[in-house]
Amino acid sequence: ETGVTQTPRHLVMGMTNKKSLKCEQHLGHNAMYWYKQSAKKPLELMFVYNFKEQTENNSVPSRFSPECPNSSHLFLHLHTLQPEDSALYLCASSQDGVQQPQHFGDGTRLSIL
Amino acid sequence: AQKVTQAQTEISVVEKEDVTLDCVYETRDTTYYLFWYKQPPSGELVFLIRRNSFDEQNEISGRYSWNFQKSTSSFNFTITASQVVDSAVYFCALSEREAAGNKLTFGGGTRVLVKP
Numbered sequence A: 001e002t003g004v005t006q007t008p009r010h011l012v013m014g015m016t017n018k019k020s021l022k023c024e025q026h027l028g029h030n031a032m033y034w035y036k037q038s039a040k041k042p043l044e045l046m047f048v049y050n051f052k053e054q055t056e057n058n059s060v061p062s063r064f065s066p067e068c069p070n071s072s073h074l075f076l077h078l079h080t081l082q083p084e085d086s087a088l089y090l091c092a093s094s095q096d097g098v099q100q101p102q103h104f105g106d107g108t109r110l111s112i113l
Numbered sequence B: 001a002q003k004v005t006q007a008q009t010e011i012s013v014v015e016k017e018d019v020t021l022d023c024v025y026e027t028r029d030t031t032y033y034l035f036w037y038k039q040p041p042s043g044e045l046v047f048l049i050r051r052n053s054f055d056e057q058n059e060i061s062g063r064y065s066w067n068f069q070k071s072t073s074s075f076n077f078t079i080t081a082s083q084v085v086d087s088a089v090y091f092c093a094l095s096e097r098e099a100a101g102n103k104l105t106f107g108g109g110t111r112v113l114v115k116p
Helices: none
Strands: A004-007 A010-013 A018-025 A031-037 A044-050 A053-057 A064-070 A073-079 A087-094 A108-112 B003-005 B010-014 B019-021 B024-026 B032-039 B046-052 B059-061 B064-069 B074-079 B088-096 B110-115
Touching: A004 A087, A010 A018, A018 A031, A018 A087, A031 A073, A044 A064, A044 A073, A053 A064, B003 B088, B010 B019, B019 B110, B024 B074, B032 B074, B046 B059, B046 B064, B074 B088
Parallel strands: A010 A108, B010 B110
Antiparallel strands: A004 A018, A018 A073, A031 A044, A031 A087, A044 A053, A064 A073, A087 A108, B003 B024, B019 B074, B032 B046, B032 B088, B059 B064, B064 B074, B088 B110
């Protein structure tokens, strides 16, 4: 298996539920990212991890909690979400360095009831 | 602060027509990188091209071509003889050498609809 894989592809949850999104990359990259893509809004960077260390938290509410146990895996733990959190959540990976292109997964379509 | 503007939100063309997507960027850094990505309906963003700020040569890859004009801070993308499979949202993006955390700033995207 190659590339960036995200699971699940679709998730519907209530505001009081706890769930996790998973991302796995098989490209040997050492940087991983979470993005949020809402309708009619630009892609928003949420978190960046380099060599398993978080290097960017773009003012994301604490109801989103990232976890990066190793360079190949990235999780986004969700708790007490709001309806406005419904969006496509995209994971990406790259080699370290601003010149490196990021490679994206298919995303998880999240709907909050 | 860095900023990327894609003024065209949606473009509709008939198959075999050419289509040009505009991208204008703002940056204070002298070293930076520009990217184009394609997002088909499946959702995954697909990397198309990277250009660094010191390389102003235009590039052609099959039906795709890119025109980098540093003087006007633009990095435009042309699809020649468009096909239905080109229907997607296209994003222009910018990263600066001094950006922390490999930060990539995206434009708002341009939706291209190619009709048969």
